[in-house]
Amino acid sequence: MPRLGVLGWPVAHSRSPAMHGAAIAALGLEGWTYQRLPVPPELFDETVRALPGAGFAGANVTIPHKEAALALADDATDAAREIGAANTLSFRSGGTIHADNTDAPGLVASLPFPPAGRTALVLGAGGSARAVVWALREAGAADVAVWNRSPGRAERLAAELGVRAVAAAHPADILVNCTSVGLTDVSTTFKELPLDADATGAYACLVDLVYRDGDTALISAARDRGVAVVDGLEFLVQQGALSFEAWTGVQAPVNAMRNGARGTPPR
Ligand code: NDP
Numbered sequence: 001m002p003r004l005g006v007l008g009w010p011v012a013h014s015r016s017p018a019m020h021g022a023a024i025a026a027l028g029l030e031g032w033t034y035q036r037l038p039v040p041p042e043l044f045d046e047t048v049r050a051l052p053g054a055g056f057a058g059a060n061v062t063i064p065h066k067e068a069a070l071a072l073a074d075d076a077t078d079a080a081r082e083i084g085a086a087n088t089l090s091f092r093s094g095g096t097i098h099a100d101n102t103d104a105p106g107l108v109a110s111l112p113f114p115p116a117g118r119t120a121l122v123l124g125a126g127g128s129a130r131a132v133v134w135a136l137r138e139a140g141a142a143d144v145a146v147w148n149r150s151p152g153r154a155e156r157l158a159a160e161l162g163v164r165a166v167a168a169a170h171p172a173d174i175l176v177n178c179t180s181v182g183l184t185d186v187s188t189t190f191k192e193l194p195l196d197a198d199a200t201g202a203y204a205c206l207v208d209l210v211y212r213d214g215d216t217a218l219i220s221a222a223r224d225r226g227v228a229v230v231d232g233l234e235f236l237v238q239q240g241a242l243s244f245e246a247w248t249g250v251q252a253p254v255n256a257m258r259n260g261a262r263g264t265p266p267r
Pocket residue numbers: 063123124125126127128129148149150153178179180181183192193209210211231232233235236
């Protein structure tokens with residue numbers, strides 16, 4: 001009976017159990033389950049090492065464990081190693097722990113057009129920004145610029161990943177918000193980010209990693225101006241579909257996962 005789950009601290013807010021549960025139900029995967037695994041940082045390593053013996057085939061990893069997940073893995077994909085973080089662990093025969101980062105290919109899969117030859121501006125320089133910058137660069141974006149509230153952090157990320165740091169926003173094909181701005185209070189978004197609502201119209205596509213009940217201020221401003229938008233739940237679905245495929249070897253039922261993540265009952 002293969003078990004799956006999401007390791008985080010806290011993890012009560014995660015939509016991953018509903019999303020993966022919907023995938024398991026849609027495919028009729030007998031005996032498979034997906035659960036929340038709330039684990040404080042000091043217990044992360046010993047908990048993960050006990051999972052294969054408890055019947056787990058794999059797990060997603062979220063805040064604050066993504067770096068620790070990579071550190072304890074026996075082997076890892078180039079993406080996880082170069083990004084420096086893993087969001088997907090797979091437990092293989094013999095007890096080996098394999099680490100992957102599906103945030104990067106998930107970002108590319110969520111875009112309405114391939115990023116090759118396109119320009120991109122990434123807001124933020126934390127963990128998710130690293131995966132997004134790496135993904136855009138690897139996918140052949142012509143220019144990737146990074147802005148961050150704390151400029152030194154953007155400069156370090158840009159130097160490490162071979163892109164450029166910027167002090168202000170500029171028009172580009174793709175805008176990705178990788179800051180946590182908008183998570184708790186939509187009213188402060190355009191005070192905390194280096195652009196106003198009208199400026200969202202300068203992008204062909206806007207991705208906001210933040211998800212909440214209802215649209216974020218960035219998503220609604222961009223949609224009002226005819227910009228193609230990808231919200232945080234769609235990003236969650238795309239990275240989750242790739243994790244699901246890595247564990248089960250079966251093509252992920254993306255629509256079922258989308259409905260599960262959004263709380264839409266199956267039809
Ligand atoms: P980190 O904590 O690693 O980074 C946070 C980033 O947000 C930093 O760049 C930080 O800037 C910036 N920031 C925080 N507060 C402010 C503010 N008031 N004004 C301007 N910038 C601010 O977080 P992650 O990169 O892991 O995640 C970022 C967001 O993306 C979170 O909201 C998270 O929920 C979401 N996310 C969504 C996913 C999904 O599946 N949809 C997956 C992963 C993340 P500074 O360096 O100056 O502190």
